[in-house]
Amino acid sequence: MSRTPPRRAPSTVAGAAAPLAPLSRDSQLAAEIKGLVASGERDAARDRFGELVARQQRRAVRIAYQYLRDAHDADEAVQDAFVKVFTHMTSYREDLPFEVWFTRILVNACLDLRKSRARRLRWAVPMSSTSEAPPTDPATPDPTPEQRLVSRERASEITAAVDSLPDRQRTVFTLCHLAEQTTAEVSQALGLSEATVRVHLFRAVRKLRRLLQPGERR
Amino acid sequence: MRADHLSDDRLIELSLLEAPSATEQQHLSACARCDARRVRMQRLLDDVSDTATVAADAAFPPERLERQHSRILARLLREGRPARVIAFPAGQAQPEPGVSRTRPRSRWIAAAAVAGLVVGVIAGRFGHEYSFNRPGAQVIVAHAVQPQLRAPGTAGPIQEASVSISEDEFLDQLETAVESPAAAALQPIDELTPTAWDIR
Numbered sequence: 001m002s003r004t005p006p007r008r009a010p011s012t013v014a015g016a017a018a019p020l021a022p023l024s025r026d027s028q029l030a031a032e033i034k035g036l037v038a039s040g041e042r043d044a045a046r047d048r049f050g051e052l053v054a055r056q057q058r059r060a061v062r063i064a065y066q067y068l069r070d071a072h073d074a075d076e077a078v079q080d081a082f083v084k085v086f087t088h089m090t091s092y093r094e095d096l097p098f099e100v101w102f103t104r105i106l107v108n109a110c111l112d113l114r115k116s117r118a119r120r121l122r123w124a125v126p127m128s129s130t131s132e133a134p135p136t137d138p139a140t141p142d143p144t145p146e147q148r149l150v151s152r153e154r155a156s157e158i159t160a161a162v163d164s165l166p167d168r169q170r171t172v173f174t175l176c177h178l179a180e181q182t183t184a185e186v187s188q189a190l191g192l193s194e195a196t197v198r199v200h201l202f203r204a205v206r207k208l209r210r211l212l213q214p215g216e217r218r
Numbered sequence: 219m220r221a222d223h224l225s226d227d228r229l230i231e232l233s234l235l236e237a238p239s240a241t242e243q244q245h246l247s248a249c250a251r252c253d254a255r256r257v258r259m260q261r262l263l264d265d266v267s268d269t270a271t272v273a274a275d276a277a278f279p280p281e282r283l284e285r286q287h288s289r290i291l292a293r294l295l296r297e298g299r300p301a302r303v304i305a306f307p308a309g310q311a312q313p314e315p316g317v318s319r320t321r322p323r324s325r326w327i328a329a330a331a332v333a334g335l336v337v338g339v340i341a342g343r344f345g346h347e348y349s350f351n352r353p354g355a356q357v358i359v360a361h362a363v364q365p366q367l368r369a370p371g372t373a374g375p376i377q378e379a380s381v382s383i384s385e386d387e388f389l390d391q392l393e394t395a396v397e398s399p400a401a402a403a404l405q406p407i408d409e410l411t412p413t414a415w416d417i418r
Contacts, residue, residue, distance in 0.1 A: 065274035082290045119389050158269040205230045
Protein backbone atom coordinates (compact mmCIF):
# COMPACT_ATOMS: atom_id res chain seq x y z
CA MET A 1 0.00 0.00 0.00
CA SER A 2 3.05 2.24 0.00
CA ARG A 3 3.14 5.19 -2.29
CA THR A 4 5.90 6.83 -4.14
CA PRO A 5 6.28 10.58 -3.89
CA PRO A 6 5.48 12.88 -5.44
CA ARG A 7 1.77 12.23 -5.44
CA ARG A 8 0.87 15.76 -6.41
CA ALA A 9 2.05 18.67 -8.45
CA PRO A 10 4.50 20.88 -6.60
CA SER A 11 2.79 23.68 -4.76
CA THR A 12 3.85 27.28 -4.98
CA VAL A 13 5.66 29.44 -2.48
CA ALA A 14 4.11 29.24 0.98
CA GLY A 15 1.38 31.77 1.53
CA ALA A 16 0.78 32.50 -2.14
CA ALA A 17 -2.48 31.49 -3.73
CA ALA A 18 -1.73 28.25 -5.48
CA PRO A 19 -3.34 27.49 -8.81
CA LEU A 20 -5.51 24.42 -8.43
CA ALA A 21 -5.48 21.46 -10.74
CA PRO A 22 -8.14 21.19 -13.48
CA LEU A 23 -11.51 20.24 -12.05
CA SER A 24 -11.93 16.58 -11.30
CA ARG A 25 -14.68 14.29 -12.51
CA ASP A 26 -16.36 14.69 -9.13
CA SER A 27 -16.36 18.46 -9.46
CA GLN A 28 -17.96 18.21 -12.88
CA LEU A 29 -20.54 15.83 -11.49
CA ALA A 30 -21.25 18.20 -8.60
CA ALA A 31 -21.71 21.08 -11.04
CA GLU A 32 -24.13 18.96 -13.03
CA ILE A 33 -26.11 18.12 -9.87
CA LYS A 34 -26.20 21.78 -8.92
CA GLY A 35 -27.71 22.54 -12.33
CA LEU A 36 -30.35 19.85 -11.89
CA VAL A 37 -31.28 21.10 -8.42
CA ALA A 38 -31.47 24.67 -9.69
CA SER A 39 -33.80 23.64 -12.50
CA GLY A 40 -36.05 21.78 -10.08
CA GLU A 41 -35.17 18.28 -11.28
CA ARG A 42 -34.59 16.94 -7.79
CA ASP A 43 -35.13 13.28 -8.63
CA ALA A 44 -32.54 13.37 -11.36
CA ALA A 45 -30.23 15.35 -9.09
CA ARG A 46 -30.62 12.75 -6.37
CA ASP A 47 -29.79 9.94 -8.76
CA ARG A 48 -26.62 11.68 -9.89
CA PHE A 49 -25.79 12.49 -6.29
CA GLY A 50 -25.90 8.78 -5.50
CA GLU A 51 -23.07 8.35 -7.96
CA LEU A 52 -21.10 11.15 -6.35
CA VAL A 53 -21.63 9.61 -2.91
CA ALA A 54 -20.32 6.28 -4.15
CA ARG A 55 -17.22 7.95 -5.55
CA GLN A 56 -16.39 9.92 -2.39
CA GLN A 57 -17.69 7.55 0.26
CA ARG A 58 -14.60 5.45 0.91
CA ARG A 59 -12.37 8.48 1.25
CA ALA A 60 -14.94 10.16 3.50
CA VAL A 61 -15.20 7.26 5.94
CA ARG A 62 -11.42 7.01 6.16
CA ILE A 63 -11.14 10.67 7.09
CA ALA A 64 -14.05 10.50 9.52
CA TYR A 65 -12.82 7.31 11.15
CA GLN A 66 -9.34 8.76 11.56
CA TYR A 67 -10.95 11.70 13.36
CA LEU A 68 -13.52 9.99 15.48
CA ARG A 69 -12.13 6.48 16.03
CA ASP A 70 -15.65 5.17 16.31
CA ALA A 71 -17.48 3.50 13.46
CA HIS A 72 -20.95 4.68 14.53
CA ASP A 73 -19.85 8.28 14.89
CA ALA A 74 -17.91 8.17 11.63
CA ASP A 75 -20.97 6.72 9.89
CA GLU A 76 -23.17 9.47 11.27
CA ALA A 77 -20.69 12.23 10.40
CA VAL A 78 -20.36 11.00 6.82
CA GLN A 79 -24.12 10.73 6.37
CA ASP A 80 -24.65 14.20 7.82
CA ALA A 81 -21.95 15.64 5.58
CA PHE A 82 -23.44 14.15 2.40
CA VAL A 83 -26.97 15.25 3.31
CA LYS A 84 -25.69 18.75 4.06
CA VAL A 85 -23.84 18.83 0.75
CA PHE A 86 -26.99 17.96 -1.16
CA THR A 87 -29.20 20.41 0.70
CA HIS A 88 -26.68 23.20 0.10
CA MET A 89 -25.78 22.11 -3.41
CA THR A 90 -26.86 25.42 -4.91
CA SER A 91 -24.13 27.20 -2.95
CA TYR A 92 -21.38 25.03 -4.45
CA ARG A 93 -18.90 27.07 -6.50
CA GLU A 94 -18.11 25.21 -9.69
CA ASP A 95 -14.72 26.87 -10.07
CA LEU A 96 -13.43 25.10 -6.95
CA PRO A 97 -12.74 21.40 -6.48
CA PHE A 98 -15.72 19.57 -5.04
CA GLU A 99 -13.39 17.52 -2.83
CA VAL A 100 -12.22 20.64 -1.00
CA TRP A 101 -15.76 21.86 -0.34
CA PHE A 102 -16.93 18.43 0.72
CA THR A 103 -13.91 17.90 2.96
CA ARG A 104 -14.58 21.14 4.73
CA ILE A 105 -18.16 20.11 5.43
CA LEU A 106 -17.05 16.65 6.53
CA VAL A 107 -14.39 17.98 8.89
CA ASN A 108 -16.94 20.33 10.44
CA ALA A 109 -19.37 17.45 10.86
CA CYS A 110 -16.64 15.42 12.58
CA LEU A 111 -15.68 18.29 14.86
CA ASP A 112 -19.31 18.90 15.81
CA LEU A 113 -19.78 15.24 16.61
CA ARG A 114 -16.58 15.08 18.65
CA LYS A 115 -17.54 18.16 20.59
CA SER A 116 -21.00 16.91 21.42
CA ARG A 117 -19.67 13.45 22.27
CA ALA A 118 -17.03 14.91 24.61
CA ARG A 119 -19.67 16.96 26.35
CA ARG A 120 -22.00 14.07 26.84
CA LEU A 121 -19.23 11.77 28.08
CA ARG A 122 -18.13 14.39 30.54
CA TRP A 123 -21.49 14.62 32.22
CA ALA A 124 -22.81 11.10 31.73
CA VAL A 125 -22.42 8.07 33.94
CA PRO A 126 -19.91 5.78 32.19
CA MET A 127 -21.41 2.60 30.80
CA SER A 128 -19.75 -0.73 31.34
CA SER A 129 -17.61 -1.04 28.21
CA THR A 130 -20.43 -0.94 25.71
CA SER A 131 -18.49 1.34 23.39
CA GLU A 132 -17.36 -0.21 20.20
CA ALA A 133 -13.77 -1.35 20.33
CA PRO A 134 -11.66 -0.27 17.38
CA PRO A 135 -10.88 -3.11 15.04
CA THR A 136 -7.45 -4.39 15.75
CA ASP A 137 -7.12 -7.15 13.22
CA PRO A 138 -5.68 -5.89 9.99
CA ALA A 139 -7.41 -7.04 6.86
CA THR A 140 -4.25 -8.55 5.47
CA PRO A 141 -3.59 -11.93 7.07
CA ASP A 142 -0.32 -12.30 8.97
CA PRO A 143 1.41 -15.61 8.63
CA THR A 144 2.13 -16.24 12.30
CA PRO A 145 0.52 -15.26 15.60
CA GLU A 146 3.76 -13.56 16.67
CA GLN A 147 3.82 -11.39 13.60
CA ARG A 148 0.16 -10.62 14.06
CA LEU A 149 0.84 -9.57 17.63
CA VAL A 150 3.75 -7.35 16.61
CA SER A 151 1.68 -5.84 13.84
CA ARG A 152 -1.20 -5.19 16.24
CA GLU A 153 1.11 -3.57 18.77
CA ARG A 154 2.65 -1.40 16.10
CA ALA A 155 -0.80 -0.38 14.88
CA SER A 156 -1.78 0.56 18.44
CA GLU A 157 1.40 2.62 18.83
CA ILE A 158 0.71 4.45 15.58
CA THR A 159 -2.91 5.08 16.47
CA ALA A 160 -1.94 6.41 19.89
CA ALA A 161 0.73 8.63 18.35
CA VAL A 162 -1.72 10.13 15.85
CA ASP A 163 -4.31 10.58 18.60
CA SER A 164 -1.77 12.47 20.69
CA LEU A 165 -1.37 15.18 18.05
CA PRO A 166 -3.07 18.49 18.82
CA ASP A 167 -6.35 18.89 16.96
CA ARG A 168 -5.13 21.30 14.31
CA GLN A 169 -2.01 19.25 13.55
CA ARG A 170 -4.04 16.10 13.35
CA THR A 171 -6.53 17.69 11.00
CA VAL A 172 -3.84 18.99 8.68
CA PHE A 173 -1.90 15.73 8.75
CA THR A 174 -5.03 13.69 8.07
CA LEU A 175 -6.04 15.83 5.13
CA CYS A 176 -2.56 16.12 3.63
CA HIS A 177 -1.49 12.55 4.15
CA LEU A 178 -4.58 10.35 4.29
CA ALA A 179 -6.94 12.41 2.16
CA GLU A 180 -4.03 13.21 -0.16
CA GLN A 181 -4.90 16.86 -0.51
CA THR A 182 -2.36 19.49 -1.39
CA THR A 183 -1.46 22.14 1.16
CA ALA A 184 -3.31 24.67 -1.05
CA GLU A 185 -6.47 22.54 -0.89
CA VAL A 186 -6.14 22.01 2.86
CA SER A 187 -5.62 25.73 3.28
CA GLN A 188 -8.90 26.35 1.43
CA ALA A 189 -10.73 23.62 3.29
CA LEU A 190 -9.69 24.85 6.74
CA GLY A 191 -9.55 28.56 6.03
CA LEU A 192 -5.88 28.78 7.04
CA SER A 193 -2.96 30.24 5.13
CA GLU A 194 -0.88 27.74 3.25
CA ALA A 195 2.15 28.67 5.36
CA THR A 196 0.21 27.81 8.52
CA VAL A 197 -0.87 24.51 7.04
CA ARG A 198 2.75 23.66 6.32
CA VAL A 199 3.85 24.60 9.84
CA HIS A 200 1.18 22.32 11.34
CA LEU A 201 2.11 19.54 8.96
CA PHE A 202 5.82 19.72 9.77
CA ARG A 203 5.13 19.78 13.50
CA ALA A 204 2.80 16.81 13.20
CA VAL A 205 5.30 14.71 11.26
CA ARG A 206 8.15 15.67 13.59
CA LYS A 207 6.10 14.65 16.60
CA LEU A 208 5.09 11.37 15.00
CA ARG A 209 8.70 10.64 14.19
CA ARG A 210 9.74 11.43 17.74
CA LEU A 211 7.10 9.05 19.08
CA LEU A 212 7.42 6.26 16.55
CA GLN A 213 11.10 6.41 15.61
CA PRO A 214 12.67 7.49 18.91
CA GLY A 215 16.25 6.82 17.80
CA GLU A 216 15.92 8.97 14.69
CA ARG A 217 18.18 12.05 14.76
CA ARG A 218 19.20 14.48 12.08
CA MET B 219 29.48 19.05 2.94
CA ARG B 220 26.98 19.07 5.78
CA ALA B 221 25.38 22.24 4.39
CA ASP B 222 24.17 20.24 1.42
CA HIS B 223 22.26 17.74 3.55
CA LEU B 224 18.52 18.00 3.29
CA SER B 225 16.73 19.53 6.26
CA ASP B 226 14.05 17.62 8.14
CA ASP B 227 11.34 19.92 6.82
CA ARG B 228 12.53 19.46 3.28
CA LEU B 229 12.50 15.69 3.75
CA ILE B 230 8.89 15.93 4.94
CA GLU B 231 8.02 17.99 1.88
CA LEU B 232 9.70 15.50 -0.40
CA SER B 233 7.89 12.60 1.26
CA LEU B 234 4.47 14.22 1.33
CA LEU B 235 4.15 17.08 -1.07
CA GLU B 236 6.72 17.52 -3.77
CA ALA B 237 9.20 15.81 -6.02
CA PRO B 238 12.89 16.51 -5.40
CA SER B 239 14.55 19.02 -7.67
CA ALA B 240 17.34 17.85 -9.98
CA THR B 241 19.99 19.06 -7.52
CA GLU B 242 18.27 17.33 -4.62
CA GLN B 243 17.89 14.16 -6.62
CA GLN B 244 21.59 14.27 -7.39
CA HIS B 245 22.37 14.78 -3.72
CA LEU B 246 20.14 11.92 -2.66
CA SER B 247 21.86 9.62 -5.12
CA ALA B 248 25.27 10.61 -3.79
CA CYS B 249 24.50 10.92 -0.06
CA ALA B 250 23.64 7.59 1.50
CA ARG B 251 22.78 9.27 4.79
CA CYS B 252 20.15 11.60 3.37
CA ASP B 253 18.74 8.86 1.20
CA ALA B 254 18.43 6.59 4.23
CA ARG B 255 16.70 9.39 6.17
CA ARG B 256 14.27 9.88 3.34
CA VAL B 257 13.53 6.16 3.16
CA ARG B 258 12.89 6.05 6.92
CA MET B 259 10.62 9.07 6.70
CA GLN B 260 8.70 7.52 3.84
CA ARG B 261 8.36 4.25 5.72
CA LEU B 262 7.00 6.04 8.78
CA LEU B 263 4.41 7.89 6.74
CA ASP B 264 3.43 4.74 4.89
CA ASP B 265 3.03 2.91 8.20
CA VAL B 266 0.75 5.62 9.54
CA SER B 267 -1.34 5.73 6.41
CA ASP B 268 -1.57 1.94 6.12
CA THR B 269 -2.65 1.61 9.74
CA ALA B 270 -5.35 4.24 9.34
CA THR B 271 -6.57 2.78 6.08
CA VAL B 272 -6.67 -0.78 7.36
CA ALA B 273 -8.55 0.26 10.51
CA ALA B 274 -11.10 2.31 8.57
CA ASP B 275 -11.61 -0.36 5.93
CA ALA B 276 -12.10 -3.01 8.60
CA ALA B 277 -14.68 -0.83 10.33
CA PHE B 278 -16.41 -0.11 7.02
CA PRO B 279 -16.60 -3.26 4.92
CA PRO B 280 -18.36 -2.98 1.53
CA GLU B 281 -21.74 -4.09 2.97
CA ARG B 282 -21.64 -1.31 5.53
CA LEU B 283 -20.76 1.22 2.85
CA GLU B 284 -23.73 0.03 0.80
CA ARG B 285 -26.03 0.42 3.79
CA GLN B 286 -24.66 3.88 4.41
CA HIS B 287 -25.19 4.78 0.76
CA SER B 288 -28.81 3.66 0.93
CA ARG B 289 -29.41 5.57 4.14
CA ILE B 290 -27.99 8.76 2.67
CA LEU B 291 -30.27 8.48 -0.35
CA ALA B 292 -33.25 7.66 1.86
CA ARG B 293 -32.56 10.73 3.97
CA LEU B 294 -32.35 12.87 0.85
CA LEU B 295 -35.67 11.48 -0.32
CA ARG B 296 -37.26 12.47 2.99
CA GLU B 297 -35.65 15.92 2.93
CA GLY B 298 -37.46 17.07 -0.18
CA ARG B 299 -40.81 15.47 0.55
CA PRO B 300 -43.61 17.23 2.44
CA ALA B 301 -44.86 15.61 5.63
CA ARG B 302 -47.19 12.69 5.03
CA VAL B 303 -50.79 13.17 6.15
CA ILE B 304 -52.27 10.04 7.66
CA ALA B 305 -55.96 9.52 6.93
CA PHE B 306 -58.14 9.45 10.01
CA PRO B 307 -60.23 7.50 10.65
CA ALA B 308 -58.25 4.75 8.99
CA GLY B 309 -59.69 3.31 5.82
CA GLN B 310 -61.34 6.54 4.74
CA ALA B 311 -61.16 7.08 1.03
CA GLN B 312 -58.31 9.32 -0.14
CA PRO B 313 -59.41 12.60 -1.70
CA GLU B 314 -58.80 13.19 -5.33
CA PRO B 315 -55.88 15.50 -5.86
CA GLY B 316 -56.90 19.10 -6.48
CA VAL B 317 -60.46 18.59 -5.24
CA SER B 318 -61.45 20.21 -1.96
CA ARG B 319 -63.45 17.93 0.35
CA THR B 320 -64.49 20.57 2.83
CA ARG B 321 -68.01 21.95 2.60
CA PRO B 322 -68.84 25.64 3.12
CA ARG B 323 -70.55 24.93 6.45
CA SER B 324 -67.65 23.02 7.89
CA ARG B 325 -65.32 25.80 6.73
CA TRP B 326 -67.33 28.29 8.80
CA ILE B 327 -67.16 26.02 11.81
CA ALA B 328 -63.42 25.65 11.43
CA ALA B 329 -62.98 29.41 11.03
CA ALA B 330 -65.05 30.06 14.16
CA ALA B 331 -63.03 27.52 16.11
CA VAL B 332 -59.75 29.13 15.03
CA ALA B 333 -61.04 32.60 15.88
CA GLY B 334 -62.15 31.39 19.31
CA LEU B 335 -58.75 29.84 19.90
CA VAL B 336 -56.92 33.03 18.95
CA VAL B 337 -59.14 35.15 21.20
CA GLY B 338 -58.63 32.67 24.03
CA VAL B 339 -54.85 32.70 23.65
CA ILE B 340 -54.69 36.50 23.57
CA ALA B 341 -56.99 36.84 26.54
CA GLY B 342 -55.06 34.23 28.47
CA ARG B 343 -51.79 35.98 27.75
CA PHE B 344 -53.12 39.37 28.86
CA GLY B 345 -54.48 37.85 32.02
CA HIS B 346 -51.19 36.09 32.74
CA GLU B 347 -49.09 39.22 32.22
CA TYR B 348 -51.44 41.32 34.27
CA SER B 349 -51.27 38.94 37.22
CA PHE B 350 -47.43 38.77 37.04
CA ASN B 351 -46.95 42.52 36.66
CA ARG B 352 -48.76 43.30 39.90
CA PRO B 353 -46.44 44.61 42.64
CA GLY B 354 -45.23 41.80 44.84
CA ALA B 355 -46.01 39.11 42.31
CA GLN B 356 -42.75 39.32 40.33
CA VAL B 357 -40.91 36.06 39.77
CA ILE B 358 -37.16 36.21 39.41
CA VAL B 359 -35.16 33.21 38.30
CA ALA B 360 -31.51 33.53 39.19
CA HIS B 361 -28.46 31.50 38.20
CA ALA B 362 -27.67 29.21 41.09
CA VAL B 363 -24.28 28.26 39.73
CA GLN B 364 -22.78 31.69 39.22
CA PRO B 365 -22.41 33.29 42.65
CA GLN B 366 -18.62 33.35 42.17
CA LEU B 367 -18.99 35.97 39.46
CA ARG B 368 -19.99 38.51 42.11
CA ALA B 369 -17.36 40.38 44.07
CA PRO B 370 -16.73 38.79 47.47
CA GLY B 371 -18.74 40.30 50.25
CA THR B 372 -21.22 41.98 47.97
CA ALA B 373 -24.65 40.74 47.33
CA GLY B 374 -24.61 41.95 43.73
CA PRO B 375 -27.61 42.28 41.49
CA ILE B 376 -29.57 39.15 40.88
CA GLN B 377 -29.48 38.41 37.18
CA GLU B 378 -32.63 37.37 35.54
CA ALA B 379 -32.15 34.28 33.42
CA SER B 380 -34.15 32.86 30.61
CA VAL B 381 -36.26 30.04 31.92
CA SER B 382 -35.93 27.73 28.95
CA ILE B 383 -32.41 27.11 27.76
CA SER B 384 -31.08 24.61 25.28
CA GLU B 385 -29.02 21.62 26.32
CA ASP B 386 -25.88 23.19 24.85
CA GLU B 387 -26.41 26.40 26.80
CA PHE B 388 -26.99 24.39 29.96
CA LEU B 389 -23.76 22.43 29.45
CA ASP B 390 -21.92 25.68 28.68
CA GLN B 391 -23.06 27.12 31.99
CA LEU B 392 -22.10 23.95 33.77
CA GLU B 393 -18.62 23.98 32.25
CA THR B 394 -18.08 27.65 33.08
CA ALA B 395 -19.07 27.02 36.67
CA VAL B 396 -16.79 23.99 37.01
CA GLU B 397 -13.78 25.75 35.50
CA SER B 398 -14.09 28.81 37.76
CA PRO B 399 -11.65 29.26 40.68
CA ALA B 400 -14.48 29.11 43.18
CA ALA B 401 -15.21 25.54 42.11
CA ALA B 402 -11.71 24.48 43.18
CA ALA B 403 -12.63 25.23 46.80
CA LEU B 404 -15.38 22.64 46.53
CA GLN B 405 -12.97 19.95 45.26
CA PRO B 406 -12.35 18.35 48.73
CA ILE B 407 -16.08 18.08 49.31
CA ASP B 408 -16.49 16.57 45.85
CA GLU B 409 -13.83 13.95 46.64
CA LEU B 410 -15.65 12.97 49.83
CA THR B 411 -18.93 12.58 48.00
CA PRO B 412 -19.54 9.24 46.23
CA THR B 413 -20.44 9.53 42.55
CA ALA B 414 -23.41 7.83 40.97
CA TRP B 415 -21.35 5.10 39.37
CA ASP B 416 -19.45 4.38 42.63
CA ILE B 417 -22.72 3.54 44.31
CA ARG B 418 -23.91 1.14 41.62
